[in-house]
Amino acid sequence: MWTAALVVFLSLALCQPLRAQEDAITPQDCSLDCIKEGGPGCEYCRITRADIKTALGFNSIKEFGSCIPWPCFELLGEKDPKICQHYVHSPNNVEVEFANEPNPESDTIVVSWKPSYYGIAFLRGFQVSLQALGGSSVACQLFLFHRNLSLPASQSNRVYKSDPFPGLPLGSQYAVTVMALPVPVEWERFYRSRIFSSRSCAEKNGLDKCKNDWYPKHIEVQQEGTAITVTFNLAPPQLGIRSYFSLCYANGIKKYTDMSPNFSKNKTHHSFQMNDLQEGTNYTCEIAANEMDAVRKTFNVQVSSFPEAVATLDSVSPSMALMLPLGLSVAAIFVVLLAALTWKTRLQMKKVFVKQDIIQQQEESGTQEELMPLPRNRPTPPRLLICYSSCDGPAHVKAIMQLGAFIQQHMATQVCLDLWDSLSVAEEGGMAWHCRQIRESDFILVICSRGLNRRSKPSEGSVYERADERLHYGSNVFCSEAAVQVIGEEVGRAKARGQDLSKYMAAIFDYSDETDIPNELRLVSNYMLTRDLQLLFSHLHGVSLHGPGHYLKINHISEDGFTKLPSGAALQWAIYEAQMEITAKRHHCVGSKGDSEDKK
Template sequence: MLKTVFVLYHLLGLCELLWANNVVSAITPKDCSLDCIQQGGSGCEYCRITREHVKEAVGFTSMKEFGSCIPWPCFDLLGKQDPKICQHYVQAPNDVMVEFVQESDPKSDTIVVSWKPSYYGIAFLRGFQVILQALGGSNIACQLFLFHRKLSLPASHSEMVYMSDPFPGLFLDSKYAVTVMALPVPEEWEHFYHSKIFSTRSCSEKNGLEQCKKDWYPTNIGIKQEGPTVTLTFNLAPPNLDIRSYFSLCYANGMTTYTDIKPNFTQNKTHHSFQMNDLQGDTNYTCQIAANEVDAVRKTFNVYVMPVQKEDAMSRSVAPSLVLILPLCLTAVVIILVLLAALTKKRPQLHISKLSIEPVLTSYEEQLYKASRTMEEVAFLPRDRPLTPPRLLICYSCHDCPAHIRSVMLLGAFIQQHMATQVILDMWETLSMAVEGNMAWYCRHIQESDFILVICSKGLSYKSEPPEPDDSNIEEELDFESNAFSSDTAVQLIREEVGRAKAKGRDLSKYMAAIFEYSEEEDIPNEMRLVSQYRLTTDLEVLFSHLHGVALHRPGGYLKINDFTEEGFSKLPAGAALQQAIYEAKIAMRAKDQRTMEKEDL
C-alpha cells in the first residue's frame, strides 16, 4: 500500500512538472506553404510568411525594405476565400518583451520579440505582424506570422507566449521601436497594436569594458592631498585599445579647470599619477576623467581641496611689523580726532540742520522696515543643479485656432529666453522632424526631455477620422514615415504614460499640464489631472519653481522675480507679445464657440 502511494505521488509530481513546462514554453514560428495556411492543413498553426509568399499572393516586387509586411495581410492572404474572417475586432497583444540573443559579431545585437495574445477577440485571431524601426532612421524590419484559416483559439490560450524570428544586425547602443500588431486589423479599430521602445546593449555590456575603446573609462581612482598639492592616480586602458592620452575637467563656482594627461608608458603600463594644479583651497570640485577619444565615457568623481594653513607664517610675519606700525597708527588717530573736533566747533548749525532734515525712524517702523527687507531677500538656485538647463518639451493640440498655436509658440519663446530652460517645440524643428520622421522625433524627445508640458485646450477632445485607403496607389500606403503622427498623437502617448506611471506609483514630476486664461479646467484630460496644473500667465513663478527645483517660500523669505510680476512681465518684449497673443486667442476662441453654437441651433 505504501509503495503504491509513493508511486502515485511521484507520477502526480511528474505530471505537474510537464504541465508547467507546457504553459511556460513559447511557441515559435514554423515554415509552412501558403496553400497549407489558406486551406487549414495540419502543422500550419503558427507559420512565418516570407517575401516569396507575399509576392505569390499579391504580386508586389518592391518589398525589400518592408520584409514580408503588407498593409492588410489578413485580407490579402486569407480574406479572398472567406472575407468574413478578417472583419472582427482583435485586441492588442500583452506583455511584449525583447530578449537579446547571443551572436559572434561584436559590433551588432540580435533580438527576439515575445508576447501574449489578448483574450479579447482571441477566437477570431488570425496572426501577428512585428515591425522593428530604428529611432531617427528609416530602416524597417518586419515579420508576418499567420494561423491557418480554420484555427480558433480558446480564451485560455491567452497565457501562451508567442515568439518572433530573430532580428539580426542591430547597431549597438541604439534605440529602436518594436510594434506587435494583432491580425486582422479593421480600419476603424484603434487598439490593435502594442509598441515598445528599447535600447540595444552597449559595447561594454555585450563584450566587456576591456574590449571597447569608446565605452572604456578609468574605474580605479585614488586621490591624495599634501598641503596645496592634489595628486590623482587612475588605471590606464589595456594596450589592445591603443589609448595614448587622457584629460580631466574640474568644475567649481562657475570655473572650469582642464588638464591634459599624457602618461609615460615606459615607467608604468597599468597606472598613472599626475598633479591637479590651479585648484582653490576650501572648495568642493566635481571632476571628470576620460580617454582623449571622440565620445569617450567620462568617469565622474568629487574632490575637496582642504584650506591651506598659513597661520604660523602669518604670526611670524606680523610680530615684527606691529612694532613699527603701531606708533604710526596712534599718531594718525590723534590727528584725525583733532581735526574732527575743530570741524565740529566751526559748523554746529549745519550739523543741527542736517539732523532735523533726516527722517527719524521709530522702533515700530524699524521693525516693519526690517521685516519687509527680510521678505524680499534673494533666493538663489540650488548649487547642485546640472550645468545644462532643463529640457522642456511642449505639446499642444493642432485643432484649435491659429491664434492658440501662436500663443503656444510665444510661450515657448518666453520660457527659453527668461526662464533658463531649453524649450523643445515641433514648430521650431520642422527640418529635423522631416529627417527623423514625426514618430521617431516625438518618441525620442519624450524620453530625453527632463520635463513635458501639455497645453490643454478644447482641441484635445477632437478625434480625427482615419484617411480612406486608396488601392490605386498602394505604394504610398506603405510609407511608414508619413506626417500623420502629429502633436495630438504625442499628447495621447503622454496621457497613457501618465496613467501607467500613476498605476505603478512612479514619480510624476516630469509631466505638467497648463491652460491659458481663455481655457477652462474642464479642458484638462482626466489623465493630466494627476500631475501639476498651471494657469498661464498667472502661475509663471510656480512653473519656474517646478522647472528648477527652487522653493517659492522659506522661513523669513520668498522667491520674487521681477520678470514674472504683472508690471515686469508686460515690460519685456517677449512678455508683451505673449500677452497680446493670449488676448487675440481669447477673442478668436469666443468667436469660434459662437459659430459652433449657431450651427447647433440651426
C-alpha cells in the same frame, strides 16, 4: 485520503495555467497547403517570401519581409472569405527581449505578446513590423494559424514570440508594432506599438571596450584661492584615447581647455588647472575624450569668494615694526578716555534702541525667517524637457522659448528644447529626438494649449485639409503630438502600476484654460505660469516652500519679482503678445463663422 487527493487535484489545476503562461509559443515551419487545409501540425506558422511568391506569383519587397496587405484574405480567404471578416482586439503585453548577437556592433531582438480575449475565437494570426525612428528601414514578419484553429478565451494568457530581428545598429531607436489578424477596414485600434532602443556599446560590450561611449567616472575638484585643480581618471590604454578636453560655461562665457596627458608619468589619472574663473560663480563643466561624438561627463565647479590677502608682519619694514606698538598704545589711551566720557549717554541710547528693535521685529514678523539651503546631493542640475505644440502660432512658440531661457538662467535647471537643438533633431529625426529626451530627462513639462489639446482629438474635414493644416504649422506638429501621446501612455502606465508620477508635469500660460490640459495629463501636477514659478522650482529641486518656523523665498522667481530680471521681463512680454495674437484669432474665427451663417 480524500483530502490529499483534493489537494493534489487543486495543485495541478492551478499549475496548469501558470505553465501555459510561462511556456512561450515560437513560430514553426509549415507549408501553405497545411495552413489552408487545417492540418494539425501547423498551429503557429511563419510565412516567408518564398511562400508569398508561391501563393501570389510575385516577390514581396525585400525590406517588408513577408508582410502583404490583407494577408488573411489573400492566403486563407480564397475558399471561405467569412473566416477573415471578423476581427480581434489589439494584443497585450508587447515586450522586446535582446537575444545573443556575436557581432559587437549590432543587436538582435525578439518580440513577445499575448492575444486579447476579445474575439480570440476568430484570431487567424499576427503581423509584426519593425521600423527605425527617423529612418525608412522596415522589417516585417507574418505568422498564421491553420484555418480550422479556434482558440478559447482561456488561451489569452499564452505568450507568442516572433522570429529574431537581427542586425540592429547599437544605440538606435525603433518602433515595433504587433497587429492581430484578420485586419478590419477601420484598423486604428487593432494593433499595439512600442518604442524601444537597441543597447549602447557600453551596455552590450562594457564601457572599457567602447571608444565613443567611454567617459571619466571619477572627477575630483580642489580649490586653492581662485585656482581650480581638476583630477579625472584616464581611459584604458586599449582604447587608444590620447587627448581630452574640458568645457565650462557660466553667464554666457565659455572656457575651453585642451589636454594631452603625459602617460609616462601617470597612466591612470590626470590633473589640470582652470584659472581666471570669476569669484562667486557656479560653473557647469563637461569633460570628455577628444573623439567624435564622445560621451561627456558633467560636473559643477563653485568658485568661492575670498577676501583680499592681509599683509603679514614679515613683510613690514623694521621702522614700521617699531612704530606699530607705539601707535597702538596711543590709540588705546584715546579710546579709553572717549569711552569714559560718553559711557552714560551711550548706555541710555543702547537701551532705547534695543527696545525699539525688539518691538519692531515683533510687529513686522510673526514667525522667524530661517535660511533653507538647497539639497547638495544632486551632482548636476536637473534636466527638464519642455514639450509643446506650435499649432497656436509663432507668438506661442516665442513664449515657450522665453520660458525655457528663464528656467535655465534663473532656476538652476538644464532645459532641453527642440528649438535649441535643431541639428540633433535633424540628424535623429524629431520623434527619435523626443523619445531619447523623454528617456534621459529628469523631468518633463508639457505646455498645454488649445492647439495641443485640439490635436489630440479627432479632426473634422478631409484628409487633405488636415494635411495642409499640419504643413502650415511646421514639422513640430507631428513630433509634439506623438511625443505628448507617448508621455500620456507613460503616465497611464505608471499610474496603473502605482509608480511615482513626479517626473511628469503639465502647465498652461495665462491665456490658456484648464480645459486645454489633456485628460491623460490631469493625473500629474498642473501649474499656471507665471503665477506658479515658485511651485515649479520646488518641484524641480525637491524643496518645500514652507516648514515649521521658516519658509522659502526666492525673489527673482516670485510672482512679482521675476519681471525685474531681463529674461523675466522678456517672458512677460512674450506671454502678453501671445495672448493678444490668440485673442485676435478667436475673434476672427467667431466673426467669420457669423458671416457664413448670415450668408446661409
